[in-house]
Amino acid sequence: MSEFSCWGRYPHAQQTAYKLSWRDQVYTVISSENSVLPYGQGRSYGDVCLNDGGALLVSGSIDRIIEFDRHQGIIRAEAGLTLEELLRVVVPAGWFLPVTPGTRFVSLGGAVANDVHGKNHHRHGTFGSHIKRFALLRSDKNVYECSPEKEIDLFRATIAGLGLTGFILWVELQLIPIEDSCIRMESIKFNSLSEFFEISDSSNQDYQYTVAWIDCLKQGAGFGRGIFMRGNHASAAEGKGLKVYEKTLPAVPFDMPEWMLNRYTVGAFNALYFRKQLRDSVTKIVPYDTFFYPLDAVARWNRIYGRSGFMQFQSVCSRDVIERILQITAASGQASFLAVIKEFGDIKSPGMLSFPRPGITLCMDFPNRGASTLKLLRELEELVCSRGGALYPAKDAVMSERSFKDCYPSWQEFMEYKDPKFSSSFWRRVTGER
Amino acid sequence: MKVAVFGACSAIAIEVARLYAADGHELYLVARNEERLETVAADLRARGASKVEIFSIDFLNTDAHHGLVEDIISKAESLDLALVAYGLLGDQLQAQRSFKKARKIIDTNFTSVVSLLTLLSNLMEKNASGTIAVISSVAGDRGRKSNYIYGSAKGGLNIFLQGLRNRLSTSGVHVLTVKPGFVDTPMTADFKKGLLWSKPEVVAAGIVKAVRKKKDIVYLPWFWRYIMLIIRHIPEKLFKRMSI
Ligand SMILES: Cc1cc2nc3c(=O)[nH]c(=O)nc-3n(C[C@H](O)[C@H](O)[C@H](O)COP(=O)(O)OP(=O)(O)OC[C@H]3O[C@@H](n4cnc5c(N)ncnc54)[C@H](O)[C@@H]3O)c2cc1C
Ligand SMILES: NC(=O)c1ccc[n+]([C@@H]2O[C@H](COP(=O)([O-])OP(=O)(O)OC[C@H]3O[C@@H](n4cnc5c(N)ncnc54)[C@H](OP(=O)(O)O)[C@@H]3O)[C@@H](O)[C@H]2O)c1
Numbered sequence: 054m055s056e057f058s059c060w061g062r063y064p065h066a067q068q069t070a071y072k073l074s075w076r077d078q079v080y081t082v083i084s085s086e087n088s089v090l091p092y093g094q095g096r097s098y099g100d101v102c103l104n105d106g107g108a109l110l111v112s113g114s115i116d117r118i119i120e121f122d123r124h125q126g127i128i129r130a131e132a133g134l135t136l137e138e139l140l141r142v143v144v145p146a147g148w149f150l151p152v153t154p155g156t157r158f159v160s161l162g163g164a165v166a167n168d169v170h171g172k173n174h175h176r177h178g179t180f181g182s183h184i185k186r187f188a189l190l191r192s193d194k195n196v197y198e199c200s201p202e203k204e205i206d207l208f209r210a211t212i213a214g215l216g217l218t219g220f221i222l223w224v225e226l227q228l229i230p231i232e233d234s235c236i237r238m239e240s241i242k243f244n245s246l247s248e249f250f251e252i253s254d255s256s257n258q259d260y261q262y263t264v265a266w267i268d269c270l271k272q273g274a275g276f277g278r279g280i281f282m283r284g285n286h287a288s289a290a291e292g293k294g295l296k297v298y299e300k301t302l303p304a305v306p307f308d309m310p311e312w313m314l315n316r317y318t319v320g321a322f323n324a325l326y327f328r329k330q331l332r333d334s335v336t337k338i339v340p341y342d343t344f345f346y347p348l349d350a351v352a353r354w355n356r357i358y359g360r361s362g363f364m365q366f367q368s369v370c371s372r373d374v375i376e377r378i379l380q381i382t383a384a385s386g387q388a389s390f391l392a393v394i395k396e397f398g399d400i401k402s403p404g405m406l407s408f409p410r411p412g413i414t415l416c417m418d419f420p421n422r423g424a425s426t427l428k429l430l431r432e433l434e435e436l437v438c439s440r441g442g443a444l445y446p447a448k449d450a451v452m453s454e455r456s457f458k459d460c461y462p463s464w465q466e467f468m469e470y471k472d473p474k475f476s477s478s479f480w481r482r483v484t485g486e487r
Numbered sequence: 488m489k490v491a492v493f494g495a496c497s498a499i500a501i502e503v504a505r506l507y508a509a510d511g512h513e514l515y516l517v518a519r520n521e522e523r524l525e526t527v528a529a530d531l532r533a534r535g536a537s538k539v540e541i542f543s544i545d546f547l548n549t550d551a552h553h554g555l556v557e558d559i560i561s562k563a564e565s566l567d568l569a570l571v572a573y574g575l576l577g578d579q580l581q582a583q584r585s586f587k588k589a590r591k592i593i594d595t596n597f598t599s600v601v602s603l604l605t606l607l608s609n610l611m612e613k614n615a616s617g618t619i620a621v622i623s624s625v626a627g628d629r630g631r632k633s634n635y636i637y638g639s640a641k642g643g644l645n646i647f648l649q650g651l652r653n654r655l656s657t658s659g660v661h662v663l664t665v666k667p668g669f670v671d672t673p674m675t676a677d678f679k680k681g682l683l684w685s686k687p688e689v690v691a692a693g694i695v696k697a698v699r700k701k702k703d704i705v706y707l708p709w710f711w712r713y714i715m716l717i718i719r720h721i722p723e724k725l726f727k728r729m730s731i
Contacts, residue, residue: 074673076526077522114673117527119530120533128533142534
């Protein structure tokens with residue numbers, strides 16, 4: 054069963070997995086099971102991709118490109134195709150993803166169903182904003198072609214629809230043109246949260262991509278320190294051509310012991326990372342994988358958290374709440390070295406249950422230490438949800454029913470479009486539905 | 488290169504075809520499910536194949552093989568590589584109870600391949616060039632109770648290919664026997680997967696490399712060569728009592 058788990062490996066689920074290869078196989082499984090959920094690459098951290106006690110429709114080998122218009126930059130492909138495979142084909146032709154998450158190992162279907170965002174949210178909005186149309190197979194046996202013009206409500210429900218409106222068969226996506234596949238990246242050190250806000254404010258205009266790593270263990274002097282990264286696609290003159298980059302390092306071979314990650318080892322790591330860059334600001338031309346997918350180089354890096362897994366906490370909220378979250382986290386000493394902070398823009402996604410909204414988003418990983426981790430996450434959740442923020446379902450394993458309903462008031466409208474045969478562990482948790 | 492793939496909807500074959508497509512080669516694809524074959528063809532075109540033609544046939548219908556090969560040649564003129572990928576694992580328990588079931592396994596994995604290879608080998612021999620690559624299996628290296636009907640068909644195929652290689656060695660035609668171990672594909676969907684399992688992409692890359700290097704027999708991934716070396720050398724007295 055462990056073959057089909059979520060990225061944080063918490064919670065666990067028992068489910069019947071159907072590995073599908075062809076579009077014509079999907080309906081047969083839907084009709085033979087009581088409760089089904091599409092499963093892409095399992096890169097969601099928590100239980101949006103799990104269906105305890107039910108069945109999974111594994112899309113991995115339904116992964117064919119249907120049409121690629123090299124002149125217009127429009128690609129239509131089956132939903133199981135990964136962004137990695139897509140990039141292999143489109144980059145040499147001078148195109149790039151309009152929006153990409155921090156890993157290229159996700160499927161098109163998963164990217165739509167979580168309406169993923171990237172470092173260019175302030176300029177391009179979410180993944181769903183670039184979908185021209187898709188085909189959705191529902192348990193009534195009909196295939197619905199949805200677009201901003203046709204089946205509009207089903208279109209809006211399925212983008213960020215968490216796999217609950219049916220099985221996406223294929224997706225048509227508008228790509229963006231690039232001259233070169235490198236990124237001109239500038240890294241700037243900052244020593245406090247207010248410095249981060251300043252740099253962010255001054256970067257959003259001229260940089261297509263902005264994001265920062267932040268040290269969320271540091272208290273006192275240096276609280277809120279980090280490294281800001283901003284970039285644009287390199288020009289033909291600066292770069293090295295339209296190359297496909299897929300750097301790989303050795304995989305993490307086994308589950309690491311839990312005691313290895315503690316406030317001292319992670320604190321030391323963070324300090325090293327912060328000091329690695331000597332100068333205040335460095336500009337480099339880097340391959341796109343270095344810029345967008347630094348973690349992808351190490352396969353199965355989730356094993357460093359050991360068998361008990363880990364949880365991610367990603368929220369979006371106002372600047373003052375972010376400061377409070379960081380204070381609480383630093384004081385708790387619960388180690389988290391992969392912490393990312395970014396300012397979202399105000400481009401509205403078509404998705405009903407879409408997560409991004411104007412504000413600051415902060416992403417932190419916590420090793421699962423049982424009760425103490427849950428207690429901290431509850432405290433942060435209360436804070437975010439009581440102050441008008443929201444948590445990201447793709448990263449969540451613990452949010453309460455009340456928080457979900459507060460953060461996503463459209464859930465009731467969404468219910469009209471949810472497919473009665475589709476469900477997930479996440480959905481049952483946050484709605485109380487059975 | 489002009490590449491013909493027989494059994495082009497097999498998971499392993501699709502990955503091989505993708506590698507050739509990415510390098511801009513011409514592909515001639517044969518399978519029995521035309522609708523699925525169309526989607527595979529579109530994918531390969533998008534990935535850069537310079538030409539893709541499709542042909543649909545059930546390989547058990549050996550009477551149609553001659554026409555098929557003629558059709559392919561009328562479109563391709565000649566072939567640089569013919570990859571035979573289709574196969575049928577079948578259900579061992581059912582096949583040991585019913586000869587009808589056993590025969591289908593043997594005909595799919597052996598008899599029909601012999602028919603096809605007869606045509607292809609004569610063609611390539613006449614042109615004095617080309618590669619014939621056939622996906623057999625490690626199961627053909629030793630008979631085991633869990634799959635000896637499939638295993639004996641693949642074993643027969645191995646001997647056939649050895650002979651063919653011997654015959655064609657002087658006429659410049661390369662014959663490659665591919666012996667994959669456990670591969671995670673629809674054929675093995677019901678098996679519990681473990682450490683020894685590989686992805687079809689990995690096996691496909693091995694096939695393309697073995698074609699390029701003009702290998703005679705290749706185990707994929709490489710470690711299966713050593714596993715089978717050991718298995719082949721277990722004395723029959725002992726082996727007959729084992730459960731592997
Ligand atoms: C290292 C790392 C970095 C990440 N960075 C980001 C980031 O920067 N921004 C961001 O937004 N996310 C990020 N994520 C999260 C990830 O992008 C999302 O969870 C994504 O949806 C995972 O896609 P998947 O193919 O693995 O889908 P899964 O996790 O398998 O499934 C996700 C959801 O999609 C549904 N689904 C999958 N296929 C279909 C289909 N064919 N039809 C209908 N529904 C379907 C599932 O039911 C499920 O609800 C990151 C994850 C990792 C591991
Ligand atoms: N998977 C393994 O572990 C493994 C190990 C060793 C060797 N092999 C060999 O590898 C080859 C490829 O198999 P795979 O693993 O890629 O499995 P697969 O995806 O199931 O492919 C098998 C293919 O053979 C086709 N086929 C079977 N009988 C046919 C017939 N009479 N006419 C036309 N097509 C027919 C099937 O077509 P349909 O889809 O129409 O049925 C299917 O596309 C086979 O020769 C197999 O024996 C596999």
